[in-house]
Amino acid sequence: MGKLLQRLSDASRSGVYRVARPDEVLDATKRSRLQVTRIALQGVRDKSALLASVGRALRFPSWFGANWDALEDCLTDLSWIEAPGHVLLLQASAGLTQDDFTVFADVLGSAARHWAARGKPFFAVFIDGPANLPPLMRDRVPAP
DSSP states (O other): OOHHHHHHTOGGGOEEEEESOSHHHHHHHTTSSOEEEEEEOTTOOSHHHHHHHHHHHTTOOTTOOSSHHHHHHHHTTOTTSOOSOEEEEEEOGGGSOHHHHHHHHHHHHHHHHHHHHTTOOEEEEEETOOTTSOBSOTTOOOOO
């Protein structure tokens, strides 16, 4: 098992991170049982579009209320997706307002803590995400 897959399989390290490119995450998880969900956020500029994109990608149930509390409820349930852990790959989040991004990241962090307490990995990984998010792999040397 590679170092990145070990990290993504470790529930205690669940959280919200950033990576430069999705390839490493996709390669590392290719043969694992982790559920990897790519969430494209191109063109998403507001909370409503963000919640709709996440809901579609994760196949939220019809009772999803399309608000922050309902997002947290669904992210801390995910009973409709059988998997030993979850990795959300979020692309093109730059169109979100700072406020929406901050609340979204907080909700994702709360979901990660929820799952970590239950021994199930949950990672939200922003591709080319903001510098204030920790890198998924701290010991990676950037490609030239």
